[in-house]
Amino acid sequence: MPEPSSVDRLIEQAFDIAVFIDNSLVVTAISVSPDSPSLGRLDHWIGREFESFLNVESREKFAQRIALMRADPDSVPGPIELNHSDNANWEFPVRYTLHREAGSDGLLLLGRDMQPLAEIQQRLVREQVAREREVEKYRGIETCYRVVLEASETPLVLVEPEAGRIRDINSAAALLLGSKRDVLTGSSFAQVFEGQRRGNFIEQLKAAASSDDVTGFEAVARRNGRVVSLSPNFFRASGEVLMLCRLALIEDEDAARPESAQSLSALFEASSDAIVLTDGNGVIRDANEGFLILSDAAQLRDVQGRSMADFLSRGSVDLKLILDNTRKKGRMRSYSAQFQSVVGTRASVDISATSLRGRNADLGVGLIIRDVTPRDAPLVQDSGAAVSDEAMRNVMDLVGTASLKELVSATSDVVEKMCIETAVRLTNNNRVAAAEMLGLSRQSLYVKLRKYGLLNAQDED
Known part of the structure; x- marks a missing residue:
């Protein structure tokens, strides 16, 4: 057993407590650092079993450590934390390192008082509990705020x-x-x-x-x-x-009643016809489910912000005609066009358009698009104009009286004339728009109009 004076000097320099126990685990010497007054005087431990001053959990932990050390005398045991409990019914945790004494069967336990750390941990736990209570209080206030706001x-x-x-x-x-x-x-x-x-x-x-x-x-x-x-x-x-x-x-005398507004909103959403709201340049701002179905779009954001020209076979030509006529007259009753979906399928449609104006503001253009494709028609339509039966019969009557080259030339003239007539009709006799639709220059269009006798006297002048 080491001298008490050397144990005391060791305690004072490095440790808070030192306990020497013999082979029977009885305390034979103990020293407490004067810098750890919270531990008090522990002289009454001497002559009593060390385990009698441990709580139940620490006794089992200490017994297992002693058994391992005795089974392997050459092992170097690691630190162990034990909770002490004495007759005064108070507890304090200590972190020990176990050392074998040369030439002796006893053990020297050098420990650090863990009470300051335990107090810090308890304070952190209390702070955490207080914080959770504040969070719950905040959630309750937020819930009240949202209930009042919604109500x-x-x-x-x-x-x-x-x-x-x-x-x-x-x-x-x-x-x-x-x-x-x-x-x-x-x-x-x-x-x-x-x-x-x-x-x-x-x-x-x-x-x-x-x-x-x-x-x-x-x-x-x-x-x-x-x-x-x-x-x-x-x-x-x-x-x-x-x-x-x-x-x-703010409602004026002509404002619709709330019930009517709700009915119109329901009609917009549930209509089988495609309804589109655009700005003044034809950029889509809103569309109903009917338009999404017609355009094969999965959701509104797939078409929102895109130009209506993207969905018309003649693109900007069709859109310009629709917008120009709507601006001039305020509305357009019917316009025939080919509608092209996002996946490329086409359908014949009839479009009506209305200029939307609010109180001192231009709200854009509203379009109603109705699919008029025959049920037995193919999904992809040819963009070329069809030749009438009468025109084809006139060409067929020439068989036997002219060469094949002349017959083909006559057929081409018939098709060309019909296409020009269709473009002029669709553009309401707007020659510039008709030329753009046909991919011709304005001068070339006038030459062909004159060729087929489609210019009136006023145009000639």
């Missing part, structure tokens, strides 16, 4: 004034703007309205929120053309400045 009949929009984006919106506001909450949340607030640029729109909101005289301003919803009054107010939350904007529908 409100007033259309409300929470806006980030600097970014100009919608932070949150209730269903009443989304319905008023003709969209859904999940679609509008996070999007630009200015893009919800017709003809609004983000910078100018946000400045209007800030001016209205800061002024005592201005109660709000009007804007036209892009999706449904409704005139909406916006009344913004600033507020601060957790140091961040936000804007709460109240919306109100």
